[in-house]
Every structure is written in structure tokens, then in C-alpha cells.
Amino acid sequence: MHPALVATAIALPVALVVGVIVAAVLATRAPEQGPVALGAVPSPQAESPDCAALIDALPAEFDSFTRAELVDPAPPAAAAWQSPDVAEPVVLRCGLERPAEFDQASRLDVIDGVQWFQVTGDAQGIDASTWYAVDRPVYVGVTVPTGTGPTPLQAITAAVTQSLPAGPIDPNPVN
Structure with a gap:
């Protein structure tokens, strides 16, 4: 077998495993938290x-x-x-x-x-x-x-x- 073919045969499964691990870590991380939207409610003394x-x-x-x-x-x-x-x-x-x-x-x-x-x-x-x-x-x-x-x-x-x-x-x- 050609050395480049052997290297490719080894590298592809390793890259796949690394990709799965990275995807799992990213999926379980807490989501980025952005600004909070609040609707208006009656607050007659809010400006006090x-x-x-x-x-x-x-x-x-x-x-x-x-x-x-x-x-x-x-x-x-x-x-x-x-x-x-x-x-x-x-x-x-x-x-x-x-x-x-x-x-x-x-x-x-x-x-x-x-x-x-x-x-x-x-x-x-x-x-x-x-x-x-x-x-x-x-x-x-x-x-x-x-x-x-x-x-x-x-x-x-x-x-x-x-x-x-x-x-x-x-x-x-x-x-």
C-alpha cells in the first residue's frame, strides 16, 4: 500500500472522532446570553x-x-x-x-x-x-x-x- 493512502486511512477516523467530541462539547455548553427583553406593565411609581x-x-x-x-x-x-x-x-x-x-x-x-x-x-x-x-x-x-x-x-x-x-x-x- 502507498504511504499516503495509509496516512489517509488513519487520519480520517481520528478526525471524525475529534469532530464528534468538539461537537458534543459545543452542544453541552451554556448558550450565550444576550440582553433581556421586558414588556411594559403598569408601574405608576417607577419614576419615583x-x-x-x-x-x-x-x-x-x-x-x-x-x-x-x-x-x-x-x-x-x-x-x-x-x-x-x-x-x-x-x-x-x-x-x-x-x-x-x-x-x-x-x-x-x-x-x-x-x-x-x-x-x-x-x-x-x-x-x-x-x-x-x-x-x-x-x-x-x-x-x-x-x-x-x-x-x-x-x-x-x-x-x-x-x-x-x-x-x-x-x-x-x-x-
């Missing part, structure tokens, strides 16, 4: 000094999440964080309207002195929950993908505590 103070106090990162760039036009007083380990971002919005579901019979969770009201996305088929800080001068909503754990809410609670004074809650009456 309270929301500006909160946005300035938010962490750049927590756990495996890093602050994401928002697609223009970005809604005011909003932020998002992405993680290579979680498909959906954590999203914060400040200056929201009082949640319709928040009434005098609502269960509240207290995290580091902040009273949070949770609305799950189960009924809408959404794999996330939105937590509302209900004892501050403005309503703050944090949407957290299911299974993310407590770290996002804890990190954001620290910023809420630092930038917004506690106040009385104002729930809807029970119907």
Missing part, C-alpha cells in the same frame, strides 16, 4: 426617587446570576439577572400597582425584615413565582423561576432593606 434608590442599590451578581443588559426600550425601574444554569432570568420591577390578589387574608413571608407576598404562576402555566415587597413606600415585584432557590430573593431583599424604609402594609379588603 424610591425606585431610583432601589435600582442603585441592586447587586451586580448573586449566586450564579449576573446583572443582564435590558433591550431598549427598557421599562423604567426594572432589572434582570441571568445564570448559565437557569433558562429564564430573575426580573425585578419597582413602582408597581398593588397586586390584585393581595388582600387582608393574604399570607406573607418575612425575609430579613421585608414582608413579601407570593403569586405563583401555576394557574397560568408559568414556571415562576412573583414575590411582592408589600411593606415599602413602593411595590417591588421580583419574578423568580421555579427551582432557583432562595438566593435571588435574599440578595434583592438586602437591597430593598438598604434603600427603602419599612412602612405599613395596605392590602385590598377581603371580598
